[in-house]
Amino acid sequence: MKTGIISILGAILLVLTPSLPASASDSGTITITMTGVETIISISLDKASWALGEVTEDAEYKTDPEATWCTITNEGNVNVDLGVQGEHAVFSTLTWFLSEDGTNDGVGSVPEYAMWYHIASDSEGSYTSITLTETSMKKGGESITLDVAAQKQFGLKLLTPDSFPAEYIGKEMTTHITISAVKA
């Protein structure tokens, strides 16, 4: 009988022993830190649209005023870094590709346009390309950080495709420029 009890205890011990290391690994703690739960990230733009009307081939268009056309305001309570990103312009199935290098000579048979921004008080005529890749907004080659309640102004320049295929004539192409903010 004694042997039986010892065997049962041994069996229970065997059951428990392998499970111990697994239980220890379950005790890891996850910490979620919401850095300042009350931090709010918010920017506003005082312009929403840029209606160019009818445009011609291979022509440059600038916002009016050139450098202070749109104001970005930091309405949150943390300093932010700014980013910018462009898109292809479209009308139904028609597309103007957004240039990656400032050229407008087309991609295959698809017309290509280019877009730039100019930050107010940057050196005159200094424009930076807007591409499909989101990049930080720069002034004088330096990334822009916008302090709380601070403002920054910019203007845009557009170069239309060097030629419009017949099916593009009279079509209203639409695009978007996204201005982004992230905690600095």
Added chain:
Amino acid sequence: MSPAEVRIGGLLPGEEAVFELTIHNHYDAAHTFVLSTSHPWERRPGRADFPDDSWISFSPQEIEVAANSQGTVKVTVAIPSKQKWADRDWEVWLGVTPEEKEFLVVNCYVRLLVSTGKEAQAGPNTGLIVGIVIGVLLLSYVVYYSRRKAKSKHQP
């Protein structure tokens, strides 16, 4: 949007973390906002790019927020149970954009900084299962042996 930054630490592969984001609609009309992940144009020092956006989910993915009001979105970060994802430091951004876009669009990002723990979480507890099987076998043997012994004692 708030908070501006979320740090998750000690998340073991195989585990998930859940937190909430608040979206403030300062406009005078209701707006639908779309949430998405994005890869940073610059990361915090020592942080690598987040390996797979499908590990992050939003509930809901789109949210309508009434004028001058706010809404809440639940974010879940689930790391697959593979040891190779242990002890990593990643950064990914969570973006909120209005569904209806004009020419100029505003996009706000929350910085999400995820650090995983050193040990991968065991999936099914294989140690426990093997232990139970061995225990049951031993117990059966003990019962069988005791009965056999008792039987042989009673036999003349």
